[in-house]
Amino acid sequence: MPSVDATIASSAGLHARPASIFIDAVKKQSVPVTIAKGDGRPADASSILSLMALGAGKGDVVTLAAEGEGADEALAELKALLETDLDA
């Protein structure tokens, strides 16, 4: 399954505003996307509770994965979003 690593740029990690913006973008994709931290189990990237449960802070690396038509584009777009400081 295609996957990319992304480094979280938002200063307080994935919560509230950064999480909302990210989830909106995930829901717009044509394919389901998962997110995982380290060796953790991949979770639904459109779930705010799963995102919060990752406990991912600024500088942590997460892995996004998706399969099917448009997967590569989706991953590239979402990686770029995570690597932007959405708290700013």
Next chain:
Amino acid sequence: MTATEQSQTLVGIGVGRGIAIGRVLRMPDPLPEPATTPSTIGPDSERDRVTAALQATGADIRERGERAGGKAQEVLEAQALMADDPTLRSEIDTRIDNGATAERAVHEAFGGFRDMLVGLGGYMAERAADLDDVAQRIIARLSGVAAPGVPESDEPFVLVARDLAPADTALLDLDKVLALVTSDGGPTSHTAILAREKSITAVVGVVGARELVDGTDVVVNAGSGEVVVAPSADDVARAEQARAAQLNRASVPIGPGQLADGTAVPLLANLGSTDGIEGALAAGAEGVGLFRTEFLFLDAGSSAPTVAAQYAHYSKLLRGFSGKKVVVRALDAGADKPLPFLNDAHEENPALGLRGLRALRAAEQILRDQLTALARAASESDADLWVMAPMVSTVEETRYFVSLARELGIKTAGVMVEVPSSALLADRVLGEADFASIGTNDLTQYTLAADRMLGSVSSFQDPWHPAVLRLVGEVGRAGSAHGKSVGICGEAAADPLLAVVLVGLGATTLSMSPSAIADVRAELRQHTREQAVQLAQAALRADDARGARDAVNSLVAELASS
């Protein structure tokens, strides 16, 4: 209840002396945990109910967010995402498929995520409250009851609650709150502290407050601790008159604290950080009676702050009170306020454990560094620095602290009297110490053996109790015999009438939240020293806190009419 029914008087513990007249609005109680009884309508119907409740709750939260705007909208948007979270939904469905009701499935699914967030600690753990709020809203909708939370109204109201949590008070529009009435909670509960800080009329721990319903007219009298339900026209007229008289009195101009006969009673501020300096000065504080230093240590992380870092803070504090008295309390921590570099051992009963001066003595370098930093800051300032040790329980501890403080260059060293043993031996404690300051919250806790943090015994936590007052009197007598200052720095000093009683018992200075100073200043001006002593004697003769308050109130009325 309507106004045609006979009026009824409920009794609790008043905070301050305010009087308010208004309509009740209840804060809904937290929902009970949904029962584990299996569903009787089957998984498909339960799933439909959940779908409807989640959608409606999410929409409701989004709508509130749009109304609020700004930061609040961001928080509410995140909460709305929780309501339509796909992972949560599958957790709920799994439980429903196993036979749970919609309510129970929502409760358990949220509970699982909640535990996970709490396990992560820090910022995420604080979000657990947001999650709880969403869960309560969904369950309320499923059960067809009002969602818990702060009620909203365009008209001012008397808020009736079990007790207010800090999260509730943050959302409360205080301009609309005429008074607070709680069924639980004592004089040191969050509600009471909030009321004192914001000068809101409040009566806490009111038996029968749970039965008050929305729309009932009440008169809330904090001075007498009474809530008159469905008052008569006479009751209302009397209350309005009393309130008008009070408003007149509160306009005593800012100036030094003194009794009607001119006896000076300096009014000092309790501060928890240097942020409060301006507010304290604006309120007319004549100095600082209690500067808590815990924040310096709590913010420092895994090791104690350096002498240099502490010195910078103390210098800032002393600069703010140039030419005035500043009483700093040495670090007050223990198992109840654990610090990794002090005592973070688990104790069954932290209030009776290695805390206050006991903990400092076990880690003497921390105390030495703090005293060194304080002495250095004082040597460059014209403020009058006094330093006191927290939770001193023996004469020997007093001697230890005073001699260490002197060795490190502190000119005026005293102790806090919070433990009955120190009050009972105050004559000898004050033989060693330069001054004493009575912490009435802890003194009450230890005298009545009632945990300050425990709601079920909060009715014991009343500094009006004659046993507490008698101990204060012991310290006052010793202070006067030795010619030494006896301060009060607990919540008791912020209760205007109790403040007069404490002066009658021999307190020479009063220290309180800056917002309480105006009311206390106005009350002190109403009584002579001789009257304060009479009021104190009336309080001491009572059997309990309620009796003491009643006796003092009626004597005040008698003295005023004579």
